[in-house]
Amino acid sequence: MSPVFLYTLVTLGGIGVILGASLAFASKQFAVEVDPRVEQILEILPGANCGGCGYAGCSAYADAIVREGVNTTLCAPGGPDVVHKIAELLGLEKTVSTRKVAYLHCAGAHDKAKDKYIYDGIKDCRKAVAFAGGPKACEYGCIGYGSCVAVCKFDALHMGEDGLPVVDRIKCTGCGACVRECPKNLFTLEPDSTIIYLACSSHDKGKAVKDVCSVGCIGCGICVKVTEGDVIEMKDNLPSVKYEESPNLILAQYKCPTKSYKDLAAKRPHMNIDTKCKGHGECVKVCPVKDCITGEEGKPHLINGKLCIGCGLCLGVCPEKAIHVVGAMGYVGMDMSS
Numbered sequence: 001m002s003p004v005f006l007y008t009l010v011t012l013g014g015i016g017v018i019l020g021a022s023l024a025f026a027s028k029q030f031a032v033e034v035d036p037r038v039e040q041i042l043e044i045l046p047g048a049n050c051g052g053c054g055y056a057g058c059s060a061y062a063d064a065i066v067r068e069g070v071n072t073t074l075c076a077p078g079g080p081d082v083v084h085k086i087a088e089l090l091g092l093e094k095t096v097s098t099r100k101v102a103y104l105h106c107a108g109a110h111d112k113a114k115d116k117y118i119y120d121g122i123k124d125c126r127k128a129v130a131f132a133g134g135p136k137a138c139e140y141g142c143i144g145y146g147s148c149v150a151v152c153k154f155d156a157l158h159m160g161e162d163g164l165p166v167v168d169r170i171k172c173t174g175c176g177a178c179v180r181e182c183p184k185n186l187f188t189l190e191p192d193s194t195i196i197y198l199a200c201s202s203h204d205k206g207k208a209v210k211d212v213c214s215v216g217c218i219g220c221g222i223c224v225k226v227t228e229g230d231v232i233e234m235k236d237n238l239p240s241v242k243y244e245e246s247p248n249l250i251l252a253q254y255k256c257p258t259k260s261y262k263d264l265a266a267k268r269p270h271m272n273i274d275t276k277c278k279g280h281g282e283c284v285k286v287c288p289v290k291d292c293i294t295g296e297e298g299k300p301h302l303i304n305g306k307l308c309i310g311c312g313l314c315l316g317v318c319p320e321k322a323i324h325v326v327g328a329m330g331y332v333g334m335d336m337s338s
Contacts, residue, residue, distance in 0.1 A: 037089065038062045044085045045075055050153055052076045052175030065090075073097040076174035076189075077154070098244070100189040101172040102156070102179065107199040107262060108141040109162035113213040129183040137212035140202040142186055148178035195329075196249035199262040203236045209258075217260040223252035226288070250311040251288055269327040270308035271315065273301050276322035283314035283323060 041062040049057035053074035055064055064070045065086065072086045073095055080097055087094045119128055119135040125147035128134045134143045144163040156171035157178060165178070169192060179187045186201055198217065202209050206218035219237035231247035232239050241247065250268075253261035273283075273293075277300040284301070287293045292308055295301030303314075305326070314323050 035066050037066050040089055041065055041086055044078075044082055044089070046077045046082065048077045048153060048173075048175070050077060050173075050175040050177055051180075052173070052177065076100065076176070079173075099192045100174040101169050101192045102167050102174065102176075102187050103190050103194065103197050104142070104165055104167060104186055105188065105197070105199055105201045106140070106142040106164065106184075106186045107215045107260070108136065108138055108213050109160075109164050111162070112215050113138055113141050114211075125181075126183045134184075138202055138204075138209070138216065140184060140186075140200075140204070141213065142184060147183075148181050148187065151177045151181045153177065190243040191246070193246060194243045195264045196253050196261055197243065197264075198239055198241055198260060200260040201238070203238050205237055215258055215260055217256075218258055220257060222255050222257065223249075223261065226251040226255050248311070250309055251313075254288065254309050254311070265329050267327070268310035268329055269325045270305040270310055271303050271312070271323050272305070272326040273303050273318075274322050274324065275300065276320040277301055277318075278320055278322075280319055282317040282319070286313040286317055288313070 038059075039062075042059055045058040045062060047058050051057070053061045053076075055061040058075075061070075061074065065072055072090070072092065073083050075082050079099060083097050084094050086092075114137040115135045116137040117132070117135055119131070121127060121131060123145040125134070125143040125145045128143050128145060133139050136143060142164055144159070144165075146157075146159045146165065148165050149157040149159055154171050154173050154175070156168045156173070157165050158168075160166040172192075174189050176189055179185075179189060184201070190197065200215070200217040202213070202216050204216075206220070209216040209218050217238055219234065221234050221239075223239050224232045224234060227247060227249065229245075229247065231242045231245050232252065234240070239252075241249070249261060250263075253259075253263050277295075279295055279297055279299045279301055281295075281297055281301070283303075284293045284295075288311065289307050289309060292304050293301055293314065294304070303323075310325075312325070315325075
């Protein structure tokens with residue numbers, strides 16, 4: 001063996017030993033101690049890495065819970081079960097998190113909203129918006145190319161035949177991926193108990209809305225006037241609804257002249273009057289539907305079940321408590337756009 005080659009081999013071997021020893025020393029000297037609870041929480045989390053919690057992934061969220069004490073209810077896909085397990089692990093008080101799902105605030109389907117030009121580019125909402133705001137004549141309307149569908153990891157979104165995204169409220173985990181992806185900011189996460197919602201995001205005034213969409217909100221404010229409490233307020237020509245307060249929006253949906261509020265119930269229960277009725281007529285005064293409640297003063301009244309919208313206003317004014325709810329509410333599949 002050549003002396004030069006042997007010298008080189010010994011030298012490289014020595015350098016390798018020195019570097020290995022240095023790395024071993026550094027790994028021990030600068031090692032970051034990992035709290036075992038991080039790994040335990042990571043095992044509890046669903047591992048979707050959807051980013052809905054606001055962190056890069058489940059691992060980052062688990063670390064933040066332990067090191068920073070962040071809220072343990074941020075994992076939407078995990079739901080209450082994950083919240084309870086983490087609370088039990090950390091010895092925290094168990095809290096109940098409200099399940100939220102995505103709602104699309106646009107009803108501008110092909111037959112209801114106009115286009116301003118024919119778009120022949122890449123079928124991606126963000127790319128389409130970059131070209132003169134997109135093909136929809138309503139600058140607030142859904143582009144309809146399904147970028148939100150592409151980012152959904154839970155198969156909770158698909159495109160409907162009318163050109164609008166359809167949310168499957170059962171599969172939706174409320175991760176917020178569609179909320180972040182939509183360039184028009186048309187999705188919000190609301191309590192899944194929300195059955196009536198405003199399906200419009202336009203801030204334009206009446207005529208401008210009517211020129212481009214037949215179901216767009218014209219900002220008339222009728223919904224604010226007919227809804228009890230302060231759960232709806234007008235902000236820049238558009239109603240702002242406090243869905244978390246479980247508002248009764250039946251009258252808002254019924255009175256809306258453009259039907260911008262959408263009701264997911266295919267069938268609603270109606271009211272009925274029993275024989276205890278003395279004919280005071282208070283129910284007639286509060287009923288918003290003409291000829292829905294009829295009867296002579298002092299005699300039992302009748303409610304037309306076909307006309308009743310189920311608002312329940314008559315329930316609270318009957319002195320004899322003779323009015324009752326009849327039937328059960330049905331639901332429109334899971335189509336949030338219809």
